Amino acid sequence: MSDAQDQERPDPIDHRRGHRERLRARFRKGGPDSLADYELLELLLFRSIPQRDVKGLAKALIAKFGSVAEVLTAPPARLTEISGIGDATITDFRIIEAAGRALAKGAIQPRKILGSWSAVIDYCRAAMAFADREMVRILFLDKRNGLLADEVQQTGTIDHTPVYPREVVKRALELSATAVILVHNHPSGDPTPSEADIRMTRDLVTIAKPLGVLVHDHIIVGRNGHASLKGLGLI
Numbered sequence: 001m002s003d004a005q006d007q008e009r010p011d012p013i014d015h016r017r018g019h020r021e022r023l024r025a026r027f028r029k030g031g032p033d034s035l036a037d038y039e040l041l042e043l044l045l046f047r048s049i050p051q052r053d054v055k056g057l058a059k060a061l062i063a064k065f066g067s068v069a070e071v072l073t074a075p076p077a078r079l080t081e082i083s084g085i086g087d088a089t090i091t092d093f094r095i096i097e098a099a100g101r102a103l104a105k106g107a108i109q110p111r112k113i114l115g116s117w118s119a120v121i122d123y124c125r126a127a128m129a130f131a132d133r134e135m136v137r138i139l140f141l142d143k144r145n146g147l148l149a150d151e152v153q154q155t156g157t158i159d160h161t162p163v164y165p166r167e168v169v170k171r172a173l174e175l176s177a178t179a180v181i182l183v184h185n186h187p188s189g190d191p192t193p194s195e196a197d198i199r200m201t202r203d204l205v206t207i208a209k210p211l212g213v214l215v216h217d218h219i220i221v222g223r224n225g226h227a228s229l230k231g232l233g234l235i
Contacts, residue, residue: 023035038055038058044096076090101127124183133187140175189223
């Protein structure tokens with residue numbers, strides 16, 4: 001090959017740098033809505049994998065998990081099934097996931113819970129919707145419906161988490177809470193309440209009410225949305 005032909009060949013490093021800067025420029029100008037899911041994931045991967053083209057890797061992650069949210073919350077063991085994903089990338093994903101949860105939680109902490117319902121839903125989905133095991137979170141409220149505590153009470157299997165209404169009420173009384181909101185996730189993605197969900201919630205209402213603790217709602221979250229037992233007229 002002649003020197004002239006060699007000079008005409010694009011430098012892969014320059015090409016990669018140019019692509020990354022163009023993607024960053026699009027993000028700065030148009031925000032996240034201006035990018036496809038895999039392109040947003042590329043921006044995240046640029047930091048943990050600086051020395052290689054990550055477009056193919058980003059596409060592979062979206063193809064496997066379905067969305068940016070599901071990639072960021074995927075278990076490390078499943079992430080490492082994708083060639084090119086190592087500890088640095090997994091750590092970055094965990095940091096971004098934690099920051100997202102903190103941001104969503106910050107939107108509800110200084111407010112009266114019932115006056116910021118959309119923020120409550122956003123927080124619950126960020127915290128739980130993409131988890132691969134069922135968990136039950138309790139939001140304990142004061143008499144002005146301000147948030148006293150946000151606690152994960154139980155973590156179970158892929159399709160079951162035991163909830164003990166008397167333990168929920170006991171904890172509410174310890175915190176001097178006058179109301180609670182239950183939240184749990186369905187790893188299947190479908191937030192439709194089960195008969196067991198409905199029965200347990202009604203048991204909790206029955207036990208809590210005589211002790212001055214109201215059950216404002218039981219929210220079920222999943223990849224495909226959320227369901228409110230109160231909104232469905234089930235409590």
